[in-house]
Amino acid sequence: MKKFVLAAVAASVAVSPILAAAPAAAAPAQQTRTVIKHKPNGKVVVKKTVKKAPQQRYRTSWKRGERFDYRQARNYRQVDYRHYRGLKAPPRGYRYVQSGNDIVMVGIASGIIGAIFGNMIR
Incomplete structure (x- = not known):
């Protein structure tokens, strides 16, 4: 039974970056990170954290010959x-x-x- 549960958790973790990559590409403002911890009593804790993108900074000086964005x-x-x-x-x-x-x-x-x-x- 333990092997079945661990296999299911491993499969869901393997698929989660693929599923998390699609929304992240559509909305670059947030990035998702998955952390898995194995406790001594045999429980597996899955924790997802959302990280906001850094605030965009504007350029104050331009130089001739550079590409303007x-x-x-x-x-x-x-x-x-x-x-x-x-x-x-x-x-x-x-x-x-x-x-x-x-x-x-x-x-x-x-x-x-x-x-x-x-x-x-x-």
């Missing part, structure tokens, strides 16, 4: 150059976006940073 930008939005003094029309294939108080000229297709205008937005 809008998910790391604070206050991301596309900017109209006509509303800001000192900005000219972007070259073909580029656009201006906001990241914090900075305006960044980004390639539309590649996402490479072409220029950075610091503290243009107050």
Whole structure:
């Protein structure tokens, strides 16, 4: 009887990472961890803990030539150059976006940073 119970517990543990991986992939905000403890009296304790994903941090500085990722930008939005003094029309294939108080000229297709205008937005 003991072998049957242990085999059932082992099978459920072997299947649980497969089942836990599907919801974790759909919702990356939580990660599940399964801990199995064997007690001296023969009982098996299965404990699941849920760990929250770390809070996303925004980048404060960008460099020319890097790839721009809008998910790391604070206050991301596309900017109209006509509303800001000192900005000219972007070259073909580029656009201006906001990241914090900075305006960044980004390639539309590649996402490479072409220029950075610091503290243009107050």
